[in-house]
Amino acid sequence: MSIKFWRSLPFQTGFSIALGAVLLTLILSIAVYNQTIEKVVTDSNHRISQLISTIERSASIAAYLNNDELALDVTRGLVKNDIVTGVSLRSESGMRIISGSPFNFKEESILHFPLASPFMPDEKTGELFIKPNQQNIDAQAKQMGALLVFTLATHSLMITIFVIFLVQNRLTRHLTDLANTLHKIEPGSAERLQCPTLHRHDEIGLLVRDTNQLLTAVQNTLAGERRLREYTETLEKETRKEAERDPLTNLLNRRAGERAISRALDKADTNNTRCAIMLIDLDRFKPINDTYGHDAGDHTLVTISNRLTDALRKNDIVIRWGGDEFLILVQQGHDDLQISVIADKILATLSVNIDINTSIQESIGASIGISLYPDHGTDPSYLFDLADKAMYHIKRSGRNGYFIHTPSDTA
Amino acid sequence: MIKRQRLILLFIALLASPSQAGVVVIVNAENTASDFSQRQLVDLYMGRNLYFPNGQLALRLDQSPSSEIRRTFYESLVGKSVAQVNAYWARLLFTGRASPPQVIRTSKGLLQAIKNNPNAVGYIDEKELEDGVKVIARVN
Known part of the structure; x- marks a missing residue:
């Protein structure tokens, strides 16, 4: 009986480990990818906040004075950043300045910054609306996500290969060898399994010792049976001879x-x-x-x-x-x-x-x-x-x- | 914090020159404007609203940049130093639309300018008050 390759222990263990690694990598990759995208969006928003803080005074003054020139200066400056596609500055008294591509203020991605009066911090004088560059963020997220997933997959692959190598080398190879050797041993013969040196004190060693004991027991039993059969045959022969011979003269009856x-x-x-x-x-x-x-x-x-x-x-x-x-x-x-x-x-x-x-x-x-x-x-x-x-x-x-x-x- | 700073500064100012009891904002006696709130004063001096309630364009007058009275005025009005206020105007300079108040070197000159122009507005030490001008606000 030969074992089909896809049913063999080396293939089965290797396949299981590889499958587990692939699934785990897949799940981890999805998690890492989502987390990366979230982080990129957060980072981008953080950068926009930092950007806003540098122009906040000018924006406040522009809103306070309804100064179109200053407001335009601020919004045009902001739009030059590749993380921003559209900026709108509004003052409480009705000034509306827009730079970059127009956008819907109700969109979820729109960032909103209130502007306080430069002289009365409690008084609100306007608002700044920022539309982040979604394409840029997505591209960045994808790039980072892909890099992380690639790194993760590479690590998984290396670890998987290492684990498969280890399992094959430390366990499966010896089991396969032992199984093949045992398969070739005729019951009752004097052949015995050889224990791999490294496994003398572990379960494989125990398996080899116990199997050898069983082989010895089988050999003894078979030898005993053979002797018994020979004895019985001799006995039968003698009985038959006795039945055929005249007991006195030892001639045929x-x-x-x-x-x-x-x-x-x-x-x-x-x-x-x-x-x-x-x-x-x-x-x-x-x-x-x-x-x-x-x-x-x-x-x-x-x-x-x-x-x-x-x-x-x-x-x-x-x-x-x-x-x-x-x-x-x-x-x-x-x-x-x-x-x-x-x-x-x-x-x-x-x-x-x-x-x-x-x-x-x-x-x-x-x-x-x-x-x-x-x-x-x-x-x-x-x-x-x-x-x-x-x-x-x-x-x-x-x-x-x-x-x-x-x-x-x-x- | 700013309030506390202001109090301390005020205290030091009072100790240093007991003559400066307070800063008053004045207009021509014929000007109909009266009783400006702090907010109205801020908007007027910082360039947001350049008109008196009667619709006349105000001519805003400032004291000498190095004067103690100018320091006290802006400190009390918007809580900012003279340098900060200068920076504010510098930022707006390029727009060409907002301009800082006109500087008159002395209090005497300032009083004279107000007496001559019914739409002028300025600030002086309370002690230097003369006839022909009207106080519309007290900043400290």
Whole structure:
């Protein structure tokens, strides 16, 4: 899983900070701009007041004397200032002098200064009306406002870049690194997160330590589970083996043997090879069992089993078929299947004396019935049956010998 | 402040020359004008209203610029020094419309001028009053 860039922590933090800075700058800029305009207007009015105070005496005298020349001198002088566009001087006795552009006296921006008599300060002799140069004030306000806003924006930008750099460098970068590293660690592996040196004693350090502890815990748990699974598998294998084997002789039991033969015959069919099924019945087992007891019988069976296994090749199958019956499947190797040779070999090994105890030896001997795959058939049960019949044929005709089923034989 | 200053000055003046008991504004005895208020006097001497109530143009007369009586007169009338009053007239000089009162060097000369001109007006020390002139106001 890869994180989309616009969902990533570096982008999100950077974007949030930038957005906050922009909004804050915007709000501050509006406030600063308005304040600047207000201040410029106030300053301009203050300058006009100062201007008036310098001509106040002349204006008062002009109004007192209704002296047009002096009044014009005053108003023309005032209009020369670039912060004033229009001036009107009126006296109580009706003099009206206007300089500059005409204006409406009711306008809100018009400044009004009463003129007292030069000799009787309590007596009002006239009024001075000033129209401030709004264009000049606006231009000045805009210029100053723009400069302040530009300064503010520049500061904000620098601080924002610094904060973003700081956050990325101190926090986000490490979190991203840790997240990517952790993402690549396979559960149960011995890999661990590395703590950035600077963060050893802060929350990132804690996060790394705790994550590593969890990784260790997961590794231990997974290792434990693996051991348990291996143990269970071994146990199952043993159980299965026990179910397949005859506990006394450790040969395949009849049920497992039938399955093994089925598989072997399928394989022979695929490879186009021949097989022989030999059913072996011990000739003199019952007397030994009756005479010397079950332990002697068991010992005899184990000995026989070992001899059979030793006499045959590894890929041949030896099965304990019943009490004193064994079934063998001999597979064709590289050579032809030499049944008589094998049967003779088995008869020879089974007629060797068995030590019942330290003083007694007994010869067992066996009768072997043989059927051939695929010569006599392909169905295992049918072949077993034919071998059984051949074996009984031997039993009837004097024991200790073998007989290969012959198709013409109807016995 | 000005009033207090005036009182002190007056006090000093009284101590310095007990002869100057007061300043009176006088006109020709035939002039119909009488009992000028301080405001009327100010307007007349400072050039705002140059006419007597009967419509005749007034000929305003001033004492010598360095005289004590001129100092006392303007001090009492408008609360200004002689220099300040001079500055006032200087400011108006260029307009060509307002002109300061005509100066007569001596009180005797002034009295004579008033006696000769029915529309003349001037001020003198109360003690120098003569027949043929009429007091229309007392400034202190």
